[in-house]
Amino acid sequence: MSIALRRLPALFLVLATLFALPAAYAQQMVAAARDGVMLRAAASQRAEARWSIDKGYPLRVLSRKGAWLRVSDFEGDRAWVLSSRTNRQAHMVSKASALNVRATPNTRARVVARAGYGDVLRTMERRGDWVKVRTKAGRVGWVSRKLVWGW
Template sequence: MTKNRPLFRASLFSALAGAALLLLAATATAAEYVSVIKDGVNIRSGPEATKEILWTVFKGFPLQVTTTQGTWAKVVDFEGDTGWIATSLVAKEKTVIVKSETANLRVGAGKDYEIVAAAKRGVVFKPLTTEGDWIKVKHADGTTGWIFGKLLWPN
């Protein structure tokens, strides 16, 4: 005759449920960044196409997803503004945006390297690699260079 072990099953269930909650908590705290896939995309006040348009963004614009609701994502931009965007209008490809008034692109990863170009606030780049506090980036026009990471969002 086999004895039923309800205490063992309850403990096993509790352990599995606790592990699942830890996994969800770890996933929820990891920042998810996306980029807009085309020009002229509206950021809205709520998760519906009929909600007020708060602002409009361009292709490549980076956003941080804070939550999702159906086919909509609540997002934050580099200035801390929040709104909603349809998930079909973003891609998982990471981009970065200049958050300072200007940022110098340099030949190498350091302030002593020659300046290739200067980028103004709001210019978007694709990050290529990092070296210490420096990020090598590429602009849509093909220009590449290194920017001090604290001048970019997200970094």
Template sequence: MPKAMRGICLFAALALCAHAAQALEFRTAAKHGVVLYEAPSEKGRKLFTLSRATPLEVLVEQGDWLRVRDHKGSIAWIKKKDASAQRHLQVIKAGSVHREASAKSAVVFKTEPDLLLEMLENTKTGWLKVKHRDGLTGFVRIEEIWGL
């Protein structure tokens, strides 16, 4: 392979690796009744409102606004001040929260879709330590949640 072609291939490979290494950024609705807009302006059409702690994937930051996506794929704009850095997760399929990071450990509580959980720790083993709003804590499988 000619030297120039190797250089182009190496550059392309590095660019793809850099793109894949970018982590997703998530925020949560900071309060109940946060309004999401069609455009980054309060004059934009109001699309829907969110409950406190609903996780949102940040797509773009523009001044005092964030363009975000929810777990269903809806895209809208939110005022930056209405988004919190505190991490919450949304259950996407029914499952269980376990006492330990193991499916064989005792079940602390059952989950249903749309339940919101506070993320306490990413164990990097496929399990996340979470907290229910009632104070119960345990571990959930990453494939059962959205917002990580």
């Protein structure tokens, strides 16, 4: 067997690892650990504060720099946040202007609550195209996965 053929499995492993790294970051999500978490223009406490988010607001991790996370939100806005200000509690945010929270995972089920655009919902369970959530008011029900963003 030639040297090139013997090295093929190792080359495949290296390439698979390189392609998997960006996917791993793209899939990592965090949420604000408390109200008033500041998102900044750069990875520094002295950087311009772009906006603040409240507890549970989900963010997708794009990259890391020391204690800082480069993140994006459901609208695609990007900023930096201190990783100590986040946690791994699963949350969703409504992409719909009027989101029906239903008693069961069915479009014909009774509506138990409503949420609006940008409202944060605590993720309880996932079932196919449906997500069981808890609203800020404490109501529990199901929403269509197509109408929310997060994890």
